[in-house]
Amino acid sequence: MKTARILLTLVFIALLATPLAIKRLSAGHEIARGTLDTKAAVARYGFYLEEVARSSGVNFIHQAPTLDRQLDHIMPQVASMGAAVSIVDFDRDGWADIYVTNSGEGSKNSLYRNMGDGSFSDVAAKLGVADLNQAGTGVSMGAVWGDYDNDGYEDLFLYKWGRPELFHNDAGRAFTRVTDKAGLPSWVNANTAVWFDFDSDGLLDLFLGGYYAEDVDLWHLKTTRMMPESFEYAKNGGRKYLFHNLRNGLFEEVSQKVGIDTRRWALAATAADLRGTGHPDLFIANDYGISELYVNDGKRFRDFGRQAGVGFSPKSGMNAAVGDILNQGQYAIYVSNISEEGVLIQGNNLWVPKQGTAGDSLQYDNLARAMDVELGGWSFGAQFGDLNNDGNLDLYLVNGYVSANRNTNYWYDFSKIAGGNSTIISDAAHWPAMEGRSLSGYQQKRAWLNDGTGKFINVAQAVGATDTYDGRAVALVDLWNRGVLDVVVANQRAPLLIYKNTVTPDNQWIDFELEGTASNRSAIGAEVRLFRNGQQQVQQVSGGSGFCAQNQRQLHFGLGKQPRLEKAEIRWPSGKVETIKTLVAGQRYKIKESQ
Amino acid sequence: MNQLTSEPVLTQPLEMPRSRKIRLDPRYVPPLFITCILLVGHLFYGILESYDKTTLAIVAAIVTEMVLGRIFFGKWINLASAYITGISVGILLRSPALWPFALCSVISIMSKYVLRVKARGRDGVFTGRHIWNPSNFGICVLLFLASDTVASLSIQWGNFKWPLLVIWILGSIIIWRARRFHISAVYVVSFFLFAFIRSWITADPWQAEIAPITGPMYQLFVFFMITDPKTTVRSRTGQCVVAFCVALVEMFMRLNQVIYAPLYALFIVGPTAMLIDLWLESRRATAANATT
Numbered sequence: 001m002k003t004a005r006i007l008l009t010l011v012f013i014a015l016l017a018t019p020l021a022i023k024r025l026s027a028g029h030e031i032a033r034g035t036l037d038t039k040a041a042v043a044r045y046g047f048y049l050e051e052v053a054r055s056s057g058v059n060f061i062h063q064a065p066t067l068d069r070q071l072d073h074i075m076p077q078v079a080s081m082g083a084a085v086s087i088v089d090f091d092r093d094g095w096a097d098i099y100v101t102n103s104g105e106g107s108k109n110s111l112y113r114n115m116g117d118g119s120f121s122d123v124a125a126k127l128g129v130a131d132l133n134q135a136g137t138g139v140s141m142g143a144v145w146g147d148y149d150n151d152g153y154e155d156l157f158l159y160k161w162g163r164p165e166l167f168h169n170d171a172g173r174a175f176t177r178v179t180d181k182a183g184l185p186s187w188v189n190a191n192t193a194v195w196f197d198f199d200s201d202g203l204l205d206l207f208l209g210g211y212y213a214e215d216v217d218l219w220h221l222k223t224t225r226m227m228p229e230s231f232e233y234a235k236n237g238g239r240k241y242l243f244h245n246l247r248n249g250l251f252e253e254v255s256q257k258v259g260i261d262t263r264r265w266a267l268a269a270t271a272a273d274l275r276g277t278g279h280p281d282l283f284i285a286n287d288y289g290i291s292e293l294y295v296n297d298g299k300r301f302r303d304f305g306r307q308a309g310v311g312f313s314p315k316s317g318m319n320a321a322v323g324d325i326l327n328q329g330q331y332a333i334y335v336s337n338i339s340e341e342g343v344l345i346q347g348n349n350l351w352v353p354k355q356g357t358a359g360d361s362l363q364y365d366n367l368a369r370a371m372d373v374e375l376g377g378w379s380f381g382a383q384f385g386d387l388n389n390d391g392n393l394d395l396y397l398v399n400g401y402v403s404a405n406r407n408t409n410y411w412y413d414f415s416k417i418a419g420g421n422s423t424i425i426s427d428a429a430h431w432p433a434m435e436g437r438s439l440s441g442y443q444q445k446r447a448w449l450n451d452g453t454g455k456f457i458n459v460a461q462a463v464g465a466t467d468t469y470d471g472r473a474v475a476l477v478d479l480w481n482r483g484v485l486d487v488v489v490a491n492q493r494a495p496l497l498i499y500k501n502t503v504t505p506d507n508q509w510i511d512f513e514l515e516g517t518a519s520n521r522s523a524i525g526a527e528v529r530l531f532r533n534g535q536q537q538v539q540q541v542s543g544g545s546g547f548c549a550q551n552q553r554q555l556h557f558g559l560g561k562q563p564r565l566e567k568a569e570i571r572w573p574s575g576k577v578e579t580i581k582t583l584v585a586g587q588r589y590k591i592k593e594s595q
Numbered sequence: 596m597n598q599l600t601s602e603p604v605l606t607q608p609l610e611m612p613r614s615r616k617i618r619l620d621p622r623y624v625p626p627l628f629i630t631c632i633l634l635v636g637h638l639f640y641g642i643l644e645s646y647d648k649t650t651l652a653i654v655a656a657i658v659t660e661m662v663l664g665r666i667f668f669g670k671w672i673n674l675a676s677a678y679i680t681g682i683s684v685g686i687l688l689r690s691p692a693l694w695p696f697a698l699c700s701v702i703s704i705m706s707k708y709v710l711r712v713k714a715r716g717r718d719g720v721f722t723g724r725h726i727w728n729p730s731n732f733g734i735c736v737l738l739f740l741a742s743d744t745v746a747s748l749s750i751q752w753g754n755f756k757w758p759l760l761v762i763w764i765l766g767s768i769i770i771w772r773a774r775r776f777h778i779s780a781v782y783v784v785s786f787f788l789f790a791f792i793r794s795w796i797t798a799d800p801w802q803a804e805i806a807p808i809t810g811p812m813y814q815l816f817v818f819f820m821i822t823d824p825k826t827t828v829r830s831r832t833g834q835c836v837v838a839f840c841v842a843l844v845e846m847f848m849r850l851n852q853v854i855y856a857p858l859y860a861l862f863i864v865g866p867t868a869m870l871i872d873l874w875l876e877s878r879r880a881t882a883a884n885a886t887t
Contacts, residue, residue, distance in 0.1 A: 004666055012709045015702050019741035022694070313645070342742035343854055347691030369691055375743070412852035413803065420806025421759065430802040 026372075036464040042504050045449055046388030049464040049487060049499035057119045058112055060496040063104030065139045065161070068221040073433035076402045077410075078218075079103075081191060082161075083472040083490035084142035084548035088154045089114075091172030096477045096552050098488055099129070099156070100496050101140035107133050109140055109158075114479060128175045129156060129167055135219075138162010138187070142473070142548030146195030146204045148245055150521040154553075159190040159208060161218055168249070182243075182251045188214050189238050192320075195543030196271035196280045197520050197573050198258075198296055203245035204520045204543065209266030209284060210238015224429040228265055229422040232314035234288035236426070237265035259301040264289045268320040270545040272331055273527065276358045278575055280525050283310075285317030285335045291349075295360075309364045310335075315346040319547045323384025323393040325371075325450055326352070327535045333364070334395060336379030336547070340440050343411050347374040348382075348397075373397075373448050373456045378440035381547035385476035385485045386558030389507035391537070392450035398471025398489055402434070403441030410437040442468040445489075469494035473549040478556060483509040483586060485556055490548070506561050511588040513554040514541060518574040519593055522553065525573040526593075530557050531566035559585050621773075626675050628769055629682050629819065632762055636686075636811065648696045649685030655700035656681030663708050676729075677704055683730040683815055688737065690745040695737055699745075703733030714873040724873065726866040728823045735862045738855055747855055748812045759809065766818040775822040781835045782821055783808070785842030793849060807857075816857050826865055828872035837868040 041048035053059070062083040064076075071078050082103025087096050095114035102109050109132055111124035124130035133139045138160040145154040153169035166182045167175040189212035195204045212218065213236065216226045228234035240260050243251035255261065264286040271280040279296040281304075286292065290311045294301040305311020310333070319336035326332070330353045337346035350373050351364035368374035373395055376382075382397040402410070413432035417425055424430050445465045448456035460466070469491035476485045479498070487499040510530070514523035524543040529536055539555045559565070565583040572578070572593050580589070633649070660677035664670065684699045710732070711723040737745045770776045790804035797804075807813060821827070821841060827834050841857070841864045848856035 001667070008663070008667075008705070009709050012702070012705050015698060015705065016736060016740065018698055019695075019737065019744070023741070023743060342738070343746060345690055345744060345746045366691075374691055412849075412854055413799065415854050417803050417806050419810035419812065420802070421756065421809035423756075424802045424806045424809065427802070430800045430806070432797075432799040432803045 036462070036466070038464075038502070041459075041463045042502065045459050045463055046390055046507055047463060047484070047501055047503040049447070049501055051464070051467070051497055052500045053496055053498040056498060057121065058098075058496055058498060060100050060102075060110050060112075060122075062100075062491060062493055062496070063102055063107045064493050065103045065105060065218075067218045070221050070224050071218070071428055074428060074431045076404060076434055077439060078428070080402060080470075080492060081472060081548070082139060082141050083492045083494075083496075084140070085473045085475045085488050085490040085496065086143045086145055086544075086550035087475050087477040087488070087552045088145040088156075088550075089553075090145070090154055090156075090169060092153065093172075095481065096479055098475075098477075098496075098498075099124075099143050099145070100490055101143055101158070101548075102133060103139040103141070105133060105135050105139060107139075109133070109143075118480065127173075128177070129158075132158060132160075132165060138189075138218075141191050142193065144193050144195055144544040144550050145522075146206075146524055146543050147520065147522040148195070148204045148206075149247075149249060150203070150516075152521060154522065157193055157195070157206060159188065159193045161189045161212070162187060164188055164190065164193075164208065178249050181249050183253070184243070184251070185214065185241065185253075187217070188241070189216060189218065191267050191548065192269045192284075193544060194269050194271050194282070195522070195524050196282075197245075197525055198242070198271075198280060198282075198301075199244070199299055200279065200519075200573055200575065201245075202516070202518055202520055202574065203247060204522060204524060205245050206241075206243040206251065207269060207271070207282060208241040208243065209269050210240060210263075211265050211267060211287070213238050213263070225427045227426050227428050227431070228288040229426040231288055231418040231425065234265055235263050237263050237286075237288070239263055240266065240284075258299065259303070260294055262292060264292065267318045268335075268547045270320040270322060270333075270542060271525070272322045272540055272542070273525070274322070274331055274333075274353075275360070275362050276330075278571070280573075283320050283322075283333055285320040287316050287318060288314075289317075290314045291317050291320075291335055304362075308362050310349070310351050315349070318380050319382045321383050321545045322540070322542075323395075324538045325350075325384065325393050325395075326454065327392065327452070327537045329529060329536045329538050330358070331538070331540075332367075334373070334382050334384065336376060336382055336397065336399075338378050338440070339375045340378065340411060343415060345375075348376055348379055350374075367454075371454055371456050372458075373446075376446050377443040380472050381474040381549055383474050383476050383546045383549065383551060385551070386509075386556065387447065387485055387487075387501060387503075388449065389484065389503050389509045389558030389560070390452070391507075391532070391535075391558050391560035391563070392452040393537070394450050395446070395448040395456060396465075396474055396476065396487055397446040397448070398474050398491075399445060400441055400443040400468065400470040402439040403468070403470050404434070404438045405436045406438065406442060408437045409441075410434050410439040414439060441470065444468060445471060465499060467491075467497060469497070473547055475546070475549045475551050476556075477552040478511070478554070481588070483511065483556075483588075508559040508561070508563055508585040510557050510559060510565070510583060510585050511554050512557075512568065512570070513588060513590045514570065514572075515590070515592045516572060516574070517593040517595055518576065519572040523572070523593070524553075527571045528555050528557075529569040529571070531568070532559060532563050554588065622673065622675050624769055625773075625819065626678050626682075628765065629679060629815070631765075632811075632814065633682060633686060635758060648690075648693060649682070651693060652685035652688070652696040652700045653678060653681030655697040656684065656704050659701045659704040663704065667708060679819060680704060680730045680733070683819060684733060687730070687734055687748050687812060687815060688745055689748055692744055695741060695745045699733040699737045702736055703729040706732045712870065712873060714877060724825070724869070726826060726869040728820050728826045728861065728865060731820050731858060731861050731865065735855075735858055738858070747858065748810075762811075762814050766814060770818055770822060773822070775824070775834075777831060778822050778827065778834050778838045779817045782817060782838040782842050785839050786845070789842055789846035789849075793846060796850065813857070816861075820861060821865075826869060828868050829876070833868070833872060837864060840864045840868070
């Protein structure tokens with residue numbers, strides 16, 4: 001018995017040491033910090049990033065709003081969003097431009113025209129899309145671009161905590177405000193919008209997701225009971241809108257009619273044909289609750305989240321991006337959440353389709369932990385893209401909530417109130433004052449490289465992504481037409497960053513720039529399925545993804561070394577399928593949908 | 596049986612007086628109650644991250660108890676205690692990973708067999724007693740050592756007041772019948788008292804200070820952890836003093852912004868009180884033996 005007791009004690013000690021051992025083992029998946037060695041980074045990871053915003057003439061610094069004085073004590077965390085970035089070639093000159101939103105009252109949004117010589121010029125004021133944060137109209141939260149009238153030029157939809165705005169692009173020479181004609185609501189506290197053609201009629205429709213309830217004017221609060229009623233089960237957020245495009249610049253709000261009726265706190269949404277039915281489904285990542293997946297049967301939507309396994313565990317969803325990470329022709333969905341060591345470990349979700357499931361049998365597994373993309377701090381925007389052109393989609397994530405005093409943090413008070421009953425948590429007056437404290441501030445970003453075998457490795461520090469700003473939106477774009485994805489990051493109360501990407505020339509690439517004819521002209525929703533080396537990778541043109549972001553429209557495929565290109569299959573939103581059999585690496589293919 | 600290794604019997608199920616009307620073995624009332632809380636919470640609000648994790652925690656606790664009970668006491672011991680430990684771990688622990696649930700349950704149960712002190716009873720016989728509430732020990736260990744992977748439940752289950760009220764009333768009735776209501780009552784009253792004191796000191800809204808006790812973590816803490824018969828002192832007055840001390844230590848921890856203050860306070864105060872109680876008991880036994 002004595003021997004058994006000694007053995008038991010030893011086993012007990014070993015078990016106590018187990019978490020430390022696991023921590024040590026998992027630390028091996030992180031690349032050590034250090035100064036950027038570009039040669040080593042290219043040799044090891046195939047790329048490095050260099051921040052060039054200022055040297056490119058981009059000196060944008062985001063300003064946060066100042067809301068009702070009743071929120072003064074928690075202002076940094078309430079006024080914590082609004083830095084957004086979307087990519088567009090608004091003047092069709094072949095160079096990607098950058099639109100960024102600002103959120104201080106009276107602050108200006110910027111449209112950085114890509115001059116093609118490595119520099120940018122802010123033309124927002126000249127074109128009439130800068131001064132959009134005037135007092136009384138709310139402030140910008142994000143923007144998405146889509147050619148709603150199929151005239152060949154991308155139009156601008158701006159969503160705000162305030163009055164949403166639609167601007168018609170007049171052939172890249174000016175923008176005309178068409179909000180009133182379009183029939184948009186007078187006030188929505190929105191944090192997400194997506195262009196997509198839900199009924200495949202060749203016209204882009206628009207989803208708009210409310211965060212705070214639409215009767216809340218954050219500058220003139222009638223009551224302080226405007227906070228979420230629960231940290232994980234809140235249903236008192238803003239309503240959702242689906243604007244059906246009726247042609248001629250007219251839209252009809254049809255959300256309830258087509259089955260989208262939710263008041264969860266939407267922070268991100270994206271549309272993609274997740275089930276392989278030819279109709280774009282809608283995924284909504286909600287703060288303070290479960291994610292929602294509305295599957296599209298062509299004319300109506302069904303809430304499919306629970307059935308698919310993604311709408312079960314409530315977290316703090318802040319991102320929705322899709323990518324074929326396993327080169328198997330199906331999209332995984334990445335949802336960012338909150339993880340703070342010792343306090344709250346929600347873990348981000350990487351929803352990967354279960355093998356053999358599609359259509360109404362579609363089921364997802366959360367493989368974030370297995371693939372090492374689970375812990376990203378207080379995560380916000382993330383996008384999939386092949387950063388090193390090795391043929392596998394990588395994942396870039398930004399994070400950090402409130403970076404204030406480095407030596408004190410608000411987590412204790414936050415956790416205290418987060419556990420309170422709805423009558424307590426829903427009233428801002430009950431929230432303890434932040435008093436200059438940080439809340440998951442100064443966090444390091446993640447550049448997760450996909451090794452192609454189901455594992456990601458964070459190389460952010462080693463490749464030069466070293467900022468610790470409060471990152472919100474991230475967009476991937478080939479800014480200088482070099483066949484690589486650069487990274488543009490919008491930070492809250494901080495500078496816009498442009499990480500110029502340098503990729504090993506050994507890895508090749510191919511791009512597709514699509515234009516719809518029977519389909520919407522932006523080709524949003526079109527898919528390219530590229531077959532190479534016996535594998536396939538599918539990508540789609542998106543009308544908004546990540547958090548308050550939109551990537552470039554053209555589709556970029558990394559090919560790795562000496563690729564054997566087989567064919568590209570293009571499926572247009574109209575249902576047409578076209579195949580290109582002769583493909584050459586290192587080319588951008590401009591493809592117009594055949595009539 | 597070895598005198599130093601008395602069976603760790605049931606750790607958490609409360610000894611309920613028998614009723615003529617209710618034929619259910621009283622030891623199974625608390626496990627049934629906690630199961631009801633879990634089921635209602637999950638069916639209405641989906642509180643469990645997954646069935647896998649809770650099931651794993653329960654199975655790990657039960658298997659560990661069966662194996663260790665068999666090895667050290669040579670018989671199959673009642674598993675109600677292990678079930679409560681497992682289900683408490685399944686509810687209170689939050690982690691995206693599976694392993695913490697199994698590890699926490701195993702450590703919790705094992706602590707009953709490893710972390711024992713020799714105590715001399717009034718009859719002069721030495722017995723071994725564990726001094727930590729098992730799930731409190733296991734969860735605190737995981738929070739200390741695996742803070743990058745686990746956290747404790749600190750949010751509401753849904754937003755409605757009625758389920759909350761029903762749980763508090765039912766829990767109080769069960770605790771009352773188990774003659775342990777005074778422990779919970781003293782703790783709750785002390786918590787509110789200290790919440791207002793904290794509010795006065797920090798100038799934070801009093802609603803924020805009382806917010807935590809409206810959450811489900813406290814329901815489990817108040818009904819199942821601090822009332823654990825095997826890890827509380829024997830006298831009724833002592834039990835009240837200990838409950839008060841837990842709330843007091845918790846207040847100081849909260850003033851220092853310790854997030855899991857109640858769990859840590861019990862982790863410190865519980866065993867300390869037990870050791871003092873055992874020492875006093877031993878002295879009394881020695882004195883009694885000397886006089887006889």
